[in-house]
Amino acid sequence: MISRKITASIQSGSMIRKMFEEGNRLKGIYGEDNVYDFSIGNPDLEPPEEVVRSLCALTASPAPGMHGYMSNNGYLSTRTAVARSISTASVTVPPEAICMTVGAAGAMNAVLKSILDPGDEVILLSPFFMEYINYIENHCGVAVIVPTDPDTFMPNMDRIDAAIGPKTKAIIINSPNNPSGALYPKEILSALNDRLLSHDRVIHIISDEPYRELVYDGGSAPSTISVIKNLIICYSWSKSLSLPGERIGYSAVSPEHEDFELLTQAIVLANRILGSVNAPALFQKVIEFSIQAKVDITNYEERRNLLYDILIGAGFTVSKPAGAFYLFARSPEDDLEFCKRCAEERILVVPGSAFSCPGYFRLAFCASEKTIRGSADAFRVIGRSYGLCD
Ligand SMILES: Cc1ncc(COP(=O)(O)O)c(C=O)c1O
Numbered sequence: 001m002i003s004r005k006i007t008a009s010i011q012s013g014s015m016i017r018k019m020f021e022e023g024n025r026l027k028g029i030y031g032e033d034n035v036y037d038f039s040i041g042n043p044d045l046e047p048p049e050e051v052v053r054s055l056c057a058l059t060a061s062p063a064p065g066m067h068g069y070m071s072n073n074g075y076l077s078t079r080t081a082v083a084r085s086i087s088t089a090s091v092t093v094p095p096e097a098i099c100m101t102v103g104a105a106g107a108m109n110a111v112l113k114s115i116l117d118p119g120d121e122v123i124l125l126s127p128f129f130m131e132y133i134n135y136i137e138n139h140c141g142v143a144v145i146v147p148t149d150p151d152t153f154m155p156n157m158d159r160i161d162a163a164i165g166p167k168t169k170a171i172i173i174n175s176p177n178n179p180s181g182a183l184y185p186k187e188i189l190s191a192l193n194d195r196l197l198s199h200d201r202v203i204h205i206i207s208d209e210p211y212r213e214l215v216y217d218g219g220s221a222p223s224t225i226s227v228i229k230n231l232i233i234c235y236s237w238s239k240s241l242s243l244p245g246e247r248i249g250y251s252a253v254s255p256e257h258e259d260f261e262l263l264t265q266a267i268v269l270a271n272r273i274l275g276s277v278n279a280p281a282l283f284q285k286v287i288e289f290s291i292q293a294k295v296d297i298t299n300y301e302e303r304r305n306l307l308y309d310i311l312i313g314a315g316f317t318v319s320k321p322a323g324a325f326y327l328f329a330r331s332p333e334d335d336l337e338f339c340k341r342c343a344e345e346r347i348l349v350v351p352g353s354a355f356s357c358p359g360y361f362r363l364a365f366c367a368s369e370k371t372i373r374g375s376a377d378a379f380r381v382i383g384r385s386y387g388l389c390d
Pocket of ligand 1: 210
């Protein structure tokens with residue numbers, strides 16, 4: 001017998017995965033080129049040259065002992081490079097602040113395991129990446145959902161304040177955001193920090209930042225570490241270096257954090273207890289040697305513009321996202337029904353309900369230019385069927 005909880009999870013399933021599977025089914029029938037799959041955020045750019053070069057050099061002449069056990073927080077040389085890369089003029093991050101992890105998902109699980117007692121609450125700002133609920137429940141926590149402001153998707157301080165109770169342990173923020181693409185300005189981060197510090201105990205701000213480098217129109221994501229005191233960053237190179245299959249990321253505790261000593265030790269222990277033990281050795285080294293590398297985001301920016309124009313042309317209501325690689329548009333009817341209607345035209349999108357935000361749908365624009373251009377006629381057919389365009 002398997003557990004009741006996992007049985008229920010299997011039955012409900014992930015909506016994103018379901019759309020992905022539906023895409024594969026349709027591709028089998030109509031052919032790869034005739035299905036417009038915007039369902040999953042799987043980066044389709046190859047990793048940068050520097051990454052490939054580092055990987056080749058490391059495998060050609062591995063350092064002795066490179067594949068052995070190591071400290072559970074990872075190689076000191078890698079953590080030193082990472083700590084330097086996130087230090088700012090006002091905050092110097094020491095290598096002890098960093099724990100190398102199995103992607104951002106591994107970092108979030110290690111962090112939540114470190115801070116949650118059963119029944120503790122974690123505030124989530126909807127729309128949000130639905131796996132957060134699983135991560136919180138893994139560690140017997142309770143998710144408390146607080147909606148962001150409509151259409152801007154910015155955190156609403158009064159609503160957050162109202163949701164804080166005696167059991168609130170943390171809030172998770174994610175900017176640039178999956179699925180809305182919203183980028184929180186420094187003033188918002190600062191206001192959030194002030195509000196949480198006004199409570200008489202530590203409320204951790206967990207900043208999930210896998211899209212940090214994916215910011216468009218010449219902008220950049222403000223550094224959270226120079227603004228937020230009780231901060232824990234969860235990061236991965238899944239998106240910024242197109243390495244999601246390599247499962248490499250880190251957690252970073254702000255040196256200003258009130259619980260710095262104990263928390264950093266707790267995360268390392270949690271990383272071990274969770275079974276990953278340490279992050280993959282080879283890719284820690286790859287990251288260390290290519291810490292400055294980045295994928296070319298002009299590519300994503302062009303595709304964002306292209307898909308945005310197609311949606312606007314078909315009469316949809318959508319704002320241009322400042323970052324990440326998703327468009328979050330208003331659904332002209334119940335979002336689950338709307339996604340079924342899109343599938344009839346061989347377009348795969350994910351309902352806002354999958355992000356705790358019904359009334360919208362998400363499109364991942366990390367799809368090929370051909371797929372995006374190819375979808376234009378089908379979007380017009382759909383738009384017309386709802387009276388959104390001629
Ligand atoms: C907001 C957000 N956080 C975390 C993750 C998980 O990242 P990783 O694959 O590095 O574990 C994802 C993946 O899509 C994401 O969108």
